[in-house]
Amino acid sequence: MNVNFLISLVFLIQFQAFCQKEKGSDPIVFEIKNAGITVEGTISDWEYEISFDPKRLDESSIKGVAYPVSMDTGIKLRDKHLQGRQYFHVDKFPEILITSKKITTKGKGSYMGVFDLTIKEVKKEIEIPFMLTSKGNTKKLIGDFTINRLDYGIGESSIVLGDEVKVKVNINF
Amino acid sequence: MKFKTDQLLKKLRISSFIYWPIFVFPLLWGGKLPDQIVGWADEIKIQIPKVWTDEAMEDWELPNSNPEFSAKPVSEEFYYNLPERVVYKTYPVYHPDHEPEGYWEWLHQQEAEIVLDQSTLVTEEDYIKAGELLFGYPIDTLGALINTQHVRNKDFYAKTNMPLTPEGIMPFAQWVVAGKGKVYLGNLSCAMCHTRVMDDGSLLKGAQGNWPGDKAFAFAMESDGASERGVQGITNILFGSPFAEGDPHGKLLASGKEAILAAYRAVPEGAFGRQGTSILFPPQAPNLIGVKDRKYLDHGGLGQHRNIEDMMRYIAMNQALDFLNFYGDYNSIGLTKERLNSGEPIFFPGTYDRHSDAQLYALAKYVYSLSPPINPNQASQLSEKGKIIFAEQGCVTCHTPPLFTNNKLTPADGFEIPEDHYDRYDIFDISVGTDHGYTMKTRRGTGYYKVPSLLGLWYRGPFLHDASLANLEDLFNPVRLEDDYVPTGFKPHDVKTKAVKGHEFGMELDAEDKKALIAYLKSL
Numbered sequence: 001m002n003v004n005f006l007i008s009l010v011f012l013i014q015f016q017a018f019c020q021k022e023k024g025s026d027p028i029v030f031e032i033k034n035a036g037i038t039v040e041g042t043i044s045d046w047e048y049e050i051s052f053d054p055k056r057l058d059e060s061s062i063k064g065v066a067y068p069v070s071m072d073t074g075i076k077l078r079d080k081h082l083q084g085r086q087y088f089h090v091d092k093f094p095e096i097l098i099t100s101k102k103i104t105t106k107g108k109g110s111y112m113g114v115f116d117l118t119i120k121e122v123k124k125e126i127e128i129p130f131m132l133t134s135k136g137n138t139k140k141l142i143g144d145f146t147i148n149r150l151d152y153g154i155g156e157s158s159i160v161l162g163d164e165v166k167v168k169v170n171i172n173f
Numbered sequence: 174m175k176f177k178t179d180q181l182l183k184k185l186r187i188s189s190f191i192y193w194p195i196f197v198f199p200l201l202w203g204g205k206l207p208d209q210i211v212g213w214a215d216e217i218k219i220q221i222p223k224v225w226t227d228e229a230m231e232d233w234e235l236p237n238s239n240p241e242f243s244a245k246p247v248s249e250e251f252y253y254n255l256p257e258r259v260v261y262k263t264y265p266v267y268h269p270d271h272e273p274e275g276y277w278e279w280l281h282q283q284e285a286e287i288v289l290d291q292s293t294l295v296t297e298e299d300y301i302k303a304g305e306l307l308f309g310y311p312i313d314t315l316g317a318l319i320n321t322q323h324v325r326n327k328d329f330y331a332k333t334n335m336p337l338t339p340e341g342i343m344p345f346a347q348w349v350v351a352g353k354g355k356v357y358l359g360n361l362s363c364a365m366c367h368t369r370v371m372d373d374g375s376l377l378k379g380a381q382g383n384w385p386g387d388k389a390f391a392f393a394m395e396s397d398g399a400s401e402r403g404v405q406g407i408t409n410i411l412f413g414s415p416f417a418e419g420d421p422h423g424k425l426l427a428s429g430k431e432a433i434l435a436a437y438r439a440v441p442e443g444a445f446g447r448q449g450t451s452i453l454f455p456p457q458a459p460n461l462i463g464v465k466d467r468k469y470l471d472h473g474g475l476g477q478h479r480n481i482e483d484m485m486r487y488i489a490m491n492q493a494l495d496f497l498n499f500y501g502d503y504n505s506i507g508l509t510k511e512r513l514n515s516g517e518p519i520f521f522p523g524t525y526d527r528h529s530d531a532q533l534y535a536l537a538k539y540v541y542s543l544s545p546p547i548n549p550n551q552a553s554q555l556s557e558k559g560k561i562i563f564a565e566q567g568c569v570t571c572h573t574p575p576l577f578t579n580n581k582l583t584p585a586d587g588f589e590i591p592e593d594h595y596d597r598y599d600i601f602d603i604s605v606g607t608d609h610g611y612t613m614k615t616r617r618g619t620g621y622y623k624v625p626s627l628l629g630l631w632y633r634g635p636f637l638h639d640a641s642l643a644n645l646e647d648l649f650n651p652v653r654l655e656d657d658y659v660p661t662g663f664k665p666h667d668v669k670t671k672a673v674k675g676h677e678f679g680m681e682l683d684a685e686d687k688k689a690l691i692a693y694l695k696s697l
Contacts, residue, residue, distance in 0.1 A: 035564035035574075075678070078567050081603040085595070160569045 023047050026170045028066055032149075033162035041079075043096075045070035048171060050141070052132065057103045062113065062141075064169075066096040087155050093120045101125070109133050113143075119152040141171040218295055221530045224485040225252040233486055234475050235598065238588055238613050238620035242416040242500040246490065251497075251514065255527040260289040260310050263347035263359060269327050271341020285352045291531040297538060300531075304539025307532055308367075308378065311359025312492050314349050317522035318360045318386065319393050326396070333388040336370035336442070344368055344376055345384040361493065361523060363536070366445050366458045369632065379461040379543035381633045387440035387452055394434065401430040408433050410496070410505050411448050417614040421453050432666065439666035443633075444640035448505070449495055449617045454610030455663055457640040463628050465541040468580040468599060472638045473612040474623040477598075484540065485533035493523020500616055545629050550695045559693025562686050566679050571601065577627040577697060585609035588620030607675030608639050631695040635662030641673045645694055649687045651680045 027042035046066035053060055068088040071079050083090040097118040104112050106129070113128050130143030146166045149155060157163070227249045236243040246252075264280055267273070289307070294300050323329045324346065330337070337343055345368060349359040369380035394404055405426045412422045425436060436452045446452035456472045464484075470476040476487040496506050497513060504513070506521050518525050528536070550556070563569065573579045581601035584590050586609045594600055601624060612618040622638055636642045642653065643661035652658055653673040660673050679690060 034567065035569040037561070037564040039565075039567070073567075075567050077603060077605065077678070078570065081570075081601070084602045086600075086602055158573070160573050 022049075022173055024064075024066075024169075025172055027072075029168040029170075031166045031168075032164070035160045039073060041071060041073035041082075043068060043071050050171075050173075054105070054132075057105060057111075060100075060103050062098075062100040062103070062115075064098045066098075067094060068096060069094065089120060117147065119154065122152045124151060139173050141173075142169070144168040219297065219300070219534075221534050222482045222485070224482050224530055224533060225249055225489060229482065229486065233477055233483060234490075235469075235473075235477070235619040235621070237500065237616070238585075238618045239416055239418075240591075242414075242503070242616075244495065244498040244500060244616070247494065247497045247513065252489075252494075252527060255525065257529040258310075258312065258526050258532065259287060260307065260532075261349050261351055262286040262288045263310065263349050265342045265344070266324050266346050266348055266358070268330050268335075268337055268341045268343060269325055271337070280348055280350060280356045281354050283350045283353065283356075285350055285355070289532075291529060291535075294531060294535065300535040300538040301542045302539075303532070304535035304537070304542075305378075307363075307528070307536045308539055309347065309362050309364040311347055311349060311362045311365075312526075313360040313522040314351070314357035315522050316358065316360070316393075318390050319346065319358065321356075321358045323389070323393050323396065324358060328396075329389070329392055332392050333385045334442070335385060335389070336383050337374075338370060338376065339374040344370065345382070345386075363488070363492075363540075366447070367461050371632065377462075377546060377632060379464075379540065380629070381443055381460040382445070382458045383442040384445065384458070385442045386445045387437040387455070388442075391434045391437035394437075399430075404430045404433050408452075410507075412446065412451050412453075412615070413503075413505050414451075414500070414614060414616045414618075415503060416501060417618075419614070421610070421614055422451065425453060428667075435666040439664060441635055441640055441643075441663050443635045444663055447491075448493065449615060451611060451615045453665065454608065454615065454639055456611055457635065457638055460626075460629055460633055461540050462543045462545050463576075463626060464543070466576050466580075467578070467623070467626070469582060469623045471617060472622055473617055473619040474582045474598075474621050475617050475619055481534070481537050481541070484537040485530070488533055488536050488540075489528060492528065493521075494527070495616075496521055496524050498616075505616070546632065548631055548696060550631050550692070552696055553692065555689050556692040556696045558686075559689035559691065559696075562679075562682065562690045563693055566682075566690075568678065571624045572627050578624045581624050582619075582621035583624060584621055585612045587613055590620075605676045607637060608641070608673075611639060627694060628697050630697055637662075637673070637676065639663055641671075645691050646687070647673075648676070649679045649682065649690070654680075 024046040027044040028046055029040060029042050031038050031040050033039070043066045046064060048062070048064045051061050069083055069090045071082055071088070073079055073082070082088055085092070099116045100113050101116060102114040106112055109131050111130055111132060113130060115126055115128055116123050117126050126145055126147065128143050128145045130141060133140050144167060146164050148163050149165050150157060150163050155161065230246050230249070234244060267276065289303055291303070294303055324343065329335070330343070335343055345365045347359045347362070349357045351357060364378065365384055366382045366386065367379050368382050368384070369377040370383055371377055409422070409426055414420070414422055425433060437446070440446055440452050440455045443458055444455040445458050446455045450456050459472070464470070468478055470478050470484070470487045476490070477483055478487070497508070497519070498504070499510065508519070513519070571579050571581075579601060581599040583601045584604050586604050586606055588609070590600060590602060607622065612620055612622055625638070630645065634643060636645065636648060640663045641660045642648055647653055647661050653660075654677065656672050657670045658672050659670050664671060679687065682690065
């Protein structure tokens with residue numbers, strides 16, 4: 001199926017350090033092509049922990065855990081199948097983990113993070129550009145990335161289902 | 174010499190004279206006699222596989238949903254000791270009102286004519302042609318289902334609503350002439366269940382058939398005055414599965430003759446309670462057009478289909494050899510293992526002889542050669558819209574183009590997939606929630622249903638594995654999920670209403686989208 005994980009992290013922060021651990025408010029959105037049609041799904045249950053100081057990026061970190069049992073593609077039976085052993089196998093692998101390893105600035109609220117993404121015990125390093133902004137007391141992190149679902153053993157090669165999954169993350173805190 | 178060279182050319186598949194100078198003259202010029210050349214050609218001709226080997230039969234079929242009672246077929250030695258079938262010329266069966274004058278008397282004047290000599294089969298085309306002959310050839314002349322008295326009785330046609338061709342031919346059985354004056358009604362050809370009389374009266378061989386077989390059998394038992402014990406006995410032979418949870422067929426037998434006959438009559442055209450299946454959970458008659466591309470055979474995916482040998486095994490087994498299977502210690506015709514292997518012949522329809530491997534090969538080749546008729550439902554703006562809906566609704570995941578099946582097995586509700594099955598079979602590990610009776614409570618049940626192909630929906634029906642819905646429109650009608658629904662296809666004999674649950678996709682589409690989706694489905 002469709003594993004689309006889009007983590008779009010936008011951090012707009014003004015030069016203040018903060019540390020926060022929360023449940024994700026907006027669902028993680030993923031997109032995948034199926035028979036030429038873009039199918040969108042969400043994972044609504046997830047948490048993040050952010051420790052961020054734009055002046056000390058080497059000491060900053062972003063972690064997230066998502067629970068694919070909360071997946072919703074609009075078709076219940078499809079969700080159940082995606083949660084089964086041939087896709088996410090949520091009974092055995094209930095969590096998807098993402099952990100930053102290195103964050104560098106790209107200028108004015110724009111960053112590049114190197115993350116370890118772990119799905120079904122397959123850990124791979126990925127790069128995610130993200131924005132971190134702040135407006136009043138509200139901060140916002142937006143980022144997105146694309147993975148190949150086959151790299152993580154999510155389903156099998158298919159003539160109708162795409163391999164690439166786009167994942168978008170939007171955090172307001 | 175002329176005959177030998179002709180035979181040689183055929184064996185070498187050389188039909189055009191232009192190849193003579195290239196292949197044949199040099200050999201003859203080189204002093205090779207036609208006999209020698211024919212011998213060489215024999216060595217390169219089609220090799221017929223031996224299909225019923227102990228090793229192959231061991232794991233060709235999937236286990237029963239209750240694995241202790243998985244089928245144990247007869248041994249290779251037993252199988253190859255059975256005599257090979259002889260194929261006599263057959264003649265059409267007419268409705269009495271349409272039978273040509275003097276036809277019956279004429280039939281009785283005919284001599285037996287053996288019409289298949291497998292030693293003459295050389296090319297693939299030869300085998301396909303022979304396969305077509307065998308496809309229509311009845312393996313029973315003992316009246317396994319119906320007999321002469323039934324088909325010569327007008328009531329038979331009226332009470333079964335029997336489809337006929339425009340000539341008044343009932344195409345599901347044939348007259349077999351086994352000698353002068355020996356005219357027998359032939360039953361149990363492949364064509365019996367896999368021939369469809371289309372609306373215009375034409376015949377579509379290999380399609381989901383519309384032989385009202387269970388109604389016909391009920392008529393036969395009733396008109397013959399079968400006793401309650403007799404009706405119970407044959408029904409047990411056909412469907413008995415005392416090892417199934419709740420023993421539903423045992424309960425049916427206990428309900429008495431009238432209830433059993435009602436159960437037969439409840440099975441609609443397009444479904445058939447073949448041996449080992451059920452009239453309580455009757456399977457839709459499978460569409461064989463395109464079966465070459467299926468990875469599993471039977472609605473429950475009982476037989477793996479990895480190569481032509483598997484298809485040959487399936488044909489051999491399903492042409493009644495499964496009556497000799499043991500399910501644990503249970504055998505449906507009451508055999509003990511000692512009696513089975515005593516060396517004495519067993520006279521039960523379809524079990525005292527067998528197809529030769531060459532005949533099975535021919536049948537398989539014919540079935541593989543079946544192609545669909547031209548679809549009158551061409552692509553349109555509406556069907557193109559339906560094509561997009563088909564993708565949006567996720568239908569493509571299971572009904573994946575171009576075969577419109579992903580060729581996988583889905584578990585039925587209540588079946589727990591054994592761990593090793595994930596490596597051995599093609600599993601789509603989600604139930605779509607359709608009725609589980611067929612695959613959980615019959616001798617052929619595996620716990621799975623195979624994902625059906627949607628190709629040819631326009632000429633098929635009724636739909637779903639149990640033929641419970643007569644029309645595609647019914648499939649998308651949420652009313653079918655209610656307990657007060659009257660199924661438009663198969664409805665069990667002992668209920669007035671029944672929800673048809675499962676495969677609950679596309680139910681929330683609006684009317685226009687449903688129309689478009691159905692237009693697309695009918696264009697496949």
